[in-house]
Amino acid sequence: MNSNFKDYNEVSDILKALAHPVRLCIVRGLLDKGKCNVSHMQACLDLPQSTVSQHLQKLRSMGIVETDRNGLEVNYSIADIRVKKLVYIFFGEEIENE
Known part of the structure; x- marks a missing residue:
């Protein structure tokens, strides 16, 4: 066993x-779509934009998603390949070629 808890804490x-x-x-929606903006997510989830933004902020602070700004539009995509693999495993889906 490895007692380096820093690695365990991150995971x-x-x-x-x-x-x-x-x-x-x-996360699963971003994996399916590739990238997406908050307005699209808000409409799909049927949640207030502020709620979706709070969840995205949490995912972004963990390095799970990243942003790409195009003018005023901000698109989100998956940043951590480990998360991509994990979610595909959870849902029993094939991992696409990278």
């Missing part, structure tokens, strides 16, 4: 962030 924090159903839905 544990990522798993905690993914443990929320809305955040997991956002």
